[in-house]
Every structure is written in structure tokens, then in C-alpha cells.
Amino acid sequence: MINKYRWYEKLGLYAAVAVFLAFILAPFLEAFLVSLRPLEAVFRSPYRIITEDMSFASYFNIWVTVPGLPRYIFNSLLISTAATLLALACIIPAAYSVSRFNYRGRDLVLGALLGVNMVGATVLIIPLYKLMLGLGLLNTYWAMIIPGAAFTVPVGIFLMRSYFMRVPKELEEAAYVDGASRLYTLWRVILPVAAPGIVVVAVTVFLSTYAQQFLFALTFNSKDELHPLPIGLFAFFGRERVVYNELMAASLVGILPVLIAYVFLQKYIVAGLTAGAVKE
Amino acid sequence: MKRKLDAFPYLLLIPALVLTAIIVAWPLIETFRLSFTNASLRPGEKYVGFENYVEIFEDDFWEVIARTFVWMFIGVSLKIIMGLIGATLLNAALPGKALFRLLVMPPWIVPVAIGVFMWTWLYNGQFGMISGVAQHIGLLSGPFEFLAYKQSSFIATIVTDVWVGTPLVTLYMLAAMQSVPRELYESAWTDGAGRLYRFRRITLPLITPAILTMALLSAIWTFNSFEIIWILTEGGPRGATTTMIIDTYKTAISRFKFGEGAARAVMILISMSIFMVIYVIMMARTARKLGAQA
Numbered sequence: 001m002i003n004k005y006r007w008y009e010k011l012g013l014y015a016a017v018a019v020f021l022a023f024i025l026a027p028f029l030e031a032f033l034v035s036l037r038p039l040e041a042v043f044r045s046p047y048r049i050i051t052e053d054m055s056f057a058s059y060f061n062i063w064v065t066v067p068g069l070p071r072y073i074f075n076s077l078l079i080s081t082a083a084t085l086l087a088l089a090c091i092i093p094a095a096y097s098v099s100r101f102n103y104r105g106r107d108l109v110l111g112a113l114l115g116v117n118m119v120g121a122t123v124l125i126i127p128l129y130k131l132m133l134g135l136g137l138l139n140t141y142w143a144m145i146i147p148g149a150a151f152t153v154p155v156g157i158f159l160m161r162s163y164f165m166r167v168p169k170e171l172e173e174a175a176y177v178d179g180a181s182r183l184y185t186l187w188r189v190i191l192p193v194a195a196p197g198i199v200v201v202a203v204t205v206f207l208s209t210y211a212q213q214f215l216f217a218l219t220f221n222s223k224d225e226l227h228p229l230p231i232g233l234f235a236f237f238g239r240e241r242v243v244y245n246e247l248m249a250a251s252l253v254g255i256l257p258v259l260i261a262y263v264f265l266q267k268y269i270v271a272g273l274t275a276g277a278v279k280e
Numbered sequence: 281m282k283r284k285l286d287a288f289p290y291l292l293l294i295p296a297l298v299l300t301a302i303i304v305a306w307p308l309i310e311t312f313r314l315s316f317t318n319a320s321l322r323p324g325e326k327y328v329g330f331e332n333y334v335e336i337f338e339d340d341f342w343e344v345i346a347r348t349f350v351w352m353f354i355g356v357s358l359k360i361i362m363g364l365i366g367a368t369l370l371n372a373a374l375p376g377k378a379l380f381r382l383l384v385m386p387p388w389i390v391p392v393a394i395g396v397f398m399w400t401w402l403y404n405g406q407f408g409m410i411s412g413v414a415q416h417i418g419l420l421s422g423p424f425e426f427l428a429y430k431q432s433s434f435i436a437t438i439v440t441d442v443w444v445g446t447p448l449v450t451l452y453m454l455a456a457m458q459s460v461p462r463e464l465y466e467s468a469w470t471d472g473a474g475r476l477y478r479f480r481r482i483t484l485p486l487i488t489p490a491i492l493t494m495a496l497l498s499a500i501w502t503f504n505s506f507e508i509i510w511i512l513t514e515g516g517p518r519g520a521t522t523t524m525i526i527d528t529y530k531t532a533i534s535r536f537k538f539g540e541g542a543a544r545a546v547m548i549l550i551s552m553s554i555f556m557v558i559y560v561i562m563m564a565r566t567a568r569k570l571g572a573q574a
Contacts (some may be wrong), residue, residue: 005372005374007371010374013369013372013374015307016305016365016369017369017374020362020365020384021380021383021384023443024364024383024384024386024387024443024446025386025400026385026409027387027395027398027402027443028386028398029396030401030402030409031397031398031401031410034401042407043406043407044407044408045406045412045423046412046415046416047407047408047409047411047412047413047415047416048412049409052282076391086299088373090295090296090298090299090569093292093293093294093295093296094297096289096292096293097289097290097292097293098289099291100289101286101288101528103286103289103290106289109293109297113300115303116300116426117306117500118500118556119304119308119549120500120503120504120506120525120548120554121504121528122504122506122525122528123311123504123525123528123543123545123548123549124303124304124307124308124311124363124545125528125529125532125533126307126310126316126532126533126538126542126545127306127307127308127310127311127313127314128303128307128542128573129532130310131302131306135397146299146305147301149299150299150300150303150304151303151304151501153296153299153300157296163292163431163550166493168420182288187368191413202474207388207389210391210393211300211388211389211390211391212391213360213391213393214391214392214393214506214507214510214511215383215506215507219443219533223371228391229391229394230392230393230394230507231393233393233394234397234511236397237511242383244401248397248401249396251394254394255389255391255394256391258389258390259386259389259390262385262386262389263382266381266382266385267388268382269385270451
């Protein structure tokens with residue numbers, strides 16, 4: 001058998017896995033340990049990993065000291081959900097168009113989308129700020145939802161296109177023969193077949209907007225009750241002394257819903273990340 | 281099914297085009313226009329020609345450009361190396377692989393800013409884990425504030441950036457490795473080729489296109505990286521981690537100098553474009569070389 005490892009090879013591989021995971025997981029582990037320490041133990045030297053006075057007190061205190069926490073968690077999920085819906089409304093028809101029809105200007109559209117992909121949001125922050133100011137959207141959810149969605153559209157179209165291309169053409173032709181309109185065919189025949197692809201695109205878009213809420217919220221919103229989690233917790237750094245144990249407890253509680261969802265949706269996330277790698 | 285001037289496919293594009301036109305295309309044009317004005321928060325702006333550009337280069341702007349590219353180059357290289365290591369380990373036929381894959385992803389799942397909050401604590405010199413453990417095993421003789429010195433903060437921001445980017449590169453590399461036909465390995469193995477030889481002569485050449493594509497994407501993202509540096513150092517100490525993105529944001533948003541900020545943003549677009557052109561030419565050359573070898 002080609003893949004048989006000798007015992008020392010196995011040992012080496014597991015050791016490498018352990019080192020690799022240590023790098024990936026150390027911040028989470030340390031965040032958890034800090035969240036268990038009382039504040040005077042957090043700021044104590046020399047450093048000790050485990051101390052006797054550890055407790056879950058911070059996890060109870062944060063609801064009092066960070067009264068906005070549930071709101072921040074909700075805002076984060078709301079902003080990303082709305083951005084995902086808006087993005088999908090743009091991505092699905094456009095991806096269907098570029099994957100199914102041959103027309104003048106199609107390659108131009110695809111090329112332009114690739115170009116858009118290269119421009120980071122920070123580069124455009126000045127006109128975007130003026131735009132939000134002009135539209136009266138500063139300090140509203142929309143100022144975080146709309147740009148968040150827009151920057152995911154190009155990648156989303158390419159991803160969705162690869163799923164539409166796998167749907168057999170005969171499906172539409174059969175529907176047309178039955179006299180179905182093209183919009184009806186897209187809605188009732190193609191979308192159900194492409195549903196797994198849509199889930200992958202939706203999860204991918206959701207996660208990328210969820211990960212990137214910082215910039216737009218930092219720049220376009222100053223209303224505390226609208227802040228997403230990262231900005232809500234960023235306020236910890238504005239105080240005289242960063243209350244790290246509560247910051248870490250609040251961070252971990254805040255990301256828990258998405259981490260739990262991740263465990264169940266892992267398959268779709270991986271599919272979204274790796275589509276395209278195979279065909280290059 | 282063929283019709284003359286079919287409007288349907290164009291209509292389907294409208295929502296996507298409208299959104300990108302408003303949020304990306306117009307701001308792009310507006311950035312160019314603003315870069316020739318003295319716009320600020322106050323209403324009213326006038327054209328100043330190339331004044332903003334001249335002013336930028338009177339500062340240490342070349343240094344900022346160079347720093348940005350060094351930061352990006354080291355970050356992307358490390359991400360690719362980490363990704364290749366991770367993917368090779370994930371690709372090995374080891375029990376427990378599914379769990380390993382599950383545990384690799386979290387830095388990419390959680391909001392970037394939250395991950396960086398955790399790193400600010402790790403880098404704390406007095407009480408943080410890295411300094412603490414390093415002192416314990418004798419690597420450091422006393423507390424070391426990683427974010428307080430020019431060199432160490434430069435490295436620290438890169439390390440955090442690599443941490444955020446590694447999961448994605450790992451999974452992408454894994455997908456590329458898994459698309460290599462198994463028969464190739466088997467016939468090489470029958471010929472007595474060792475594991476390392478197989479990696480060097482089969483895996484690496486076949487996934488090189490994927491590596492090059494990923495490196496380009498990663499370079500774009502790393503170049504545009506904002507919140508990692510902003511939260512860790514805000515570009516300090518004494519400008520040591522001020523990349524072009526941080527520099528633009530500071531000028532435009534923190535100091536409300538829209539015109540000058542726009543000029544700096546335009547310089548980002550120009551530098552990026554030059555880099556991309558060089559990269560794509562080199563990528564095509566590598567692809568041709570690989571094709572000639574095969």
C-alpha cells in the first residue's frame with residue numbers, strides 16, 4: 001500500500017499537526033484562560049498559565065459591564081444576514097446570465113468583475129463616506145449592509161456561475177417546450193436544482209461580510225446601539241486600562257453562535273473556499 | 281432558442297451592475313477626481329492640479345510604498361508556506377483528519393477584529409502569553425513589549441496577518457493537492473520513488489498554477505489589509521507599520537483631508553496595478569516553462 005507510514009513517520013506527522021494547531025488555536029486558548037482569571041490575576045507577573053483563582057465570573061459580569069453585548073451580537077448577525085440577502089439578489093440573476101447566455105459584452109462584464117475584486121474598500125473610503133453622508137445613510141444599518149454586500153458580489157458571481165454551469169441545459173429546454181416563461185423557469189426549475197450551490201454561496205458571502213464588519217462600522221456609524229460586535233467591543237481599548245478578562249469573555253460569547261453554526265455547516269464552507277482550485 | 285437582440289440576459293445583470301456601479305465604480309472615478317482637489321469636510325473644493333501628489337512625495341512616501349510591499353511579500357510568502365505545510369498534513373492519510381480540518385478554520389470564521397483583540401493580549405509585554413512563556417523558557421530575560429518597537433511590531437503585525445490568512449490558503453492548497461490524479465503517485469511509487477521525491481516531482485509542479493493563483497489573490501487581500509494593523513498599532517510605533525492603506529485612512533478619515541487622501545488612494549491603485557502586471561507576466565512565463573517541461 002502506497003500510503004503506509006512507519007511508526008516514526010506517523011509520530012513526526014502528528015507532531016507537525018500539533019505544532020500547526022498550536023499556532024492556529026493559541027489565541028483562542030489564551031483568550032479563554034484570560035476570561036477565567038480575575039482582573040488582578042490577569043495583570044500579574046510572572047506569567048502563569050493556570051492559577052487557582054480561576055472562575056467563570058467574567059461571563060456573568062459582562063452582561064452588566066457591557067450592557068450592549070446582546071445587541072452587538074444581534075447587530076452583527078442582522079447586518080451580515082441582510083447583506084447576504086442583498087448580495088444573493090444580485091449574484092443569482094447575474095451568475096445565471098453569464099453562465100447560460102452568449103451575448104455581446106459578457107466577457108467585458110466578467111473582466112470588470114475581476115477588476116472590481118482587486119479594489120479594497122479602504123481605497124474607496126472617501127467617496128463612500130461622502131456617498132453615505134449624501135444619501136443620509138450615515139449612522140444607519142444600511143451604511144454597513146450595502147457596502148458589505150457590494151464587495152462580495154464579484155466573487156459570489158464567479159462561485160455561483162460554476163454551480164449553474166453544472167446544471168444540464170436540457171432542464172430548461174424541457175421547461176420551455178412546456179411553455180414556461182424564462183423567469184418562471186429560472187425561479188421554479190433552475191433554482192431548486194442549484195440549491196446546494198446557493199447554500200454554498202450564501203454561507204461564503206455571510207462569512208466574508210461577517211468577518212469584515214469592522215471598517216464600515218468604524219467609519220460610517222457612531223451610534224452605539226447599531227454597532228456590530230467587533231466595534232462594540234473595540235470600545236474596551238478606549239478606556240484607561242483594558243479589562244482583558246471581560247473583553248475576552250465577551251469576544252468568545254460573541255463569536256459562539258457563528259462557531260456553532262460553523263461546525264454544522266463546515267461542508268458548505270469548505271466547498272465555497274475550494275471551488276475553482278480544482279479547475280485551474 | 282436564438283432570438284434577435286435578446287434583452288433577458290442583460291436584464292438579469294441589472295441588480296449586480298447597479299450595486300457595483302454605486303459602491304465601486306462611481307467611488308473609483310470620484311477618488312481620481314478628488315485627488316486633484318483640496319476637498320475636506322468643509323463644503324466647497326477647488327482644483328489644485330498635481331499639488332496633492334507633489335505634497336505626498338515630499339513626505340517619506342517612498343518609504344511607505346517600500347514598507348507596504350515588504351510587509352505584503354513576507355506575509356504572502358509565509359501564508360503560502362504555512363498553507364502548503366497544512367495542506368500536506370491534511371492530505372496525509374492520518375486518522376483524525378476530519379477533526380484537524382475542523383480546528384484549522386476558526387481564524388477565518390471569526391470576525392478578523394475579534395481575532396486581533398486576542399493577539400493584542402498575546403503581544404502584551406508585561407502580562408501576555410508570548411512574553412511570559414519566552415521568559416519562562418529563557419528566550420527573553422525580561423518583559424518585552426512586542427508592539428512598542430519598530431521591528432518587533434512590524435513582525436508582530438505580519439504574524440497576526442499570517443494567522444488570519446493561513447486557513448484559507450491551507451484549504452485551497454488541499455483542494456489543489458487532491459485534484460492530482462492518484463495514478464501518478466502509484467506509478468511513481470511502483471518505480472521506487474520516495475515520498476519526498478514524489479512531492480517534489482509530482483505534487484509541486486502540478487499544483488504550481490494553484491499556488492500562483494492563490495499567491496496573487498492573497499497578495500491583493502494582504503495589500504488591502506486594514507483592521508489588523510489598525511487595531512494592533514494604528515500604524516505605529518513611529519510609522520513602523522504604516523502601510524499605504526493605513527496611511528490613506530489616516531489622511532482621509534482621521535484628518536479629513538479628502539483630497540490628499542484620495543491622491544494616496546490613487547497611488548495604491550497605481551502600485552497595485554503595476555504589481556499585478558509584473559506578476560501576471562511572470563506567472564505566464566512560469567506556466568509556459570512548466571508546459572515545456574511536461
